[in-house]
Amino acid sequence: MSQTQSELKLLTFDEFIEWYPENSEVRYELHDGVIVEMPKPKGGHSDLAGFLIEELLIAIREMGKRGIWTIPKESIIKPYRDKSGYEPDIIVLNQETIDTETRWKKESVIHNASSVKLIVEVVSTNWQDDYYDKLRDYEAMGIPEYWIVDYAALGGRIFIGSPKVPTIFVCELIDDEYQMTPFRGTNLIVSPTFRQFNLTAQQIFDSVM
Numbered sequence: 001m002s003q004t005q006s007e008l009k010l011l012t013f014d015e016f017i018e019w020y021p022e023n024s025e026v027r028y029e030l031h032d033g034v035i036v037e038m039p040k041p042k043g044g045h046s047d048l049a050g051f052l053i054e055e056l057l058i059a060i061r062e063m064g065k066r067g068i069w070t071i072p073k074e075s076i077i078k079p080y081r082d083k084s085g086y087e088p089d090i091i092v093l094n095q096e097t098i099d100t101e102t103r104w105k106k107e108s109v110i111h112n113a114s115s116v117k118l119i120v121e122v123v124s125t126n127w128q129d130d131y132y133d134k135l136r137d138y139e140a141m142g143i144p145e146y147w148i149v150d151y152a153a154l155g156g157r158i159f160i161g162s163p164k165v166p167t168i169f170v171c172e173l174i175d176d177e178y179q180m181t182p183f184r185g186t187n188l189i190v191s192p193t194f195r196q197f198n199l200t201a202q203q204i205f206d207s208v209m
Contacts, residue, residue: 010032010033011033012033013030013078013082013083013084019035029084029085029087029129030084031129032081038087038124039125041122044151044152044208045151047208048122048205049090049122050207051207052090052122053071053090055197056071057071059194059196059197062196063195063196067095069094070095075087075091075093076109077091077110077111077119078109078110079137079141084133085109089122090119090120090122091110091116091118091119092116092119092193094115098115101115113142116143118147118191118193119138119147122151123154123155124154125154127150127154127155130150131156134146139171139173139176142176144192145192146171146178148169148171149204150166150169151205151208153167165185166201167201168182168183168189168204169181170183170189184201185200185201186200186201186202187200
């Protein structure tokens with residue numbers, strides 16, 4: 001991960017949105033006031049994210065939510081802290097409540113948990129962001145479900161064990177805190193939101209070419 005501006009200049013979320021280059025081919029996030037250029041996804045990362053999007057769209061149709069729950073190409077999450085902003089790998093939005101998002105149509109900004117059914121982050125070399133910062137902020141926002149997909153077993157041993165094993169964490173918000181359930185190998189993914197999702201962790205990992 002590389003910084004793109006001086007550490008001495010800390011931006012607010014609004015300043016970050018104003019700065020964000022239009023039609024940028026590079027993804028940026030704001031971490032504690034510092035603009036961060038996100039690592040370019042490798043082929044495996046992109047294969048897995050694309051596979052998950054396809055499977056989630058199938059589940060959405062099977063649940064009768066087509067056109068109601070949608071997966072946008074781009075979005076920026078504004079947590080409660082004013083100096084951070086994230087662009088999830090996958091976000092499932094609820095179009096029934098999207099009208100509460102006053103900045104959605106013009107800026108693709110989401111700030112209400114009621115607009116979100118699921119956020120998925122596919123772990124890259126900056127794994128601490130997914131396991132610590134984003135988990136903390138999504139939890140504080142009240143995002144009901146958050147997946148951490150660590151297909152390359154990059155996370156800390158405190159999370160994925162020793163030896164490190166590819167793991168998917170389904171984080172469900174219960175009493176304002178995330179309950180993290182790990183899934184590995186032939187474990188069938190259990191999602192409180194997507195009950196029709198019928199894949200094992202290994203089937204998801206096998207999507208990486």
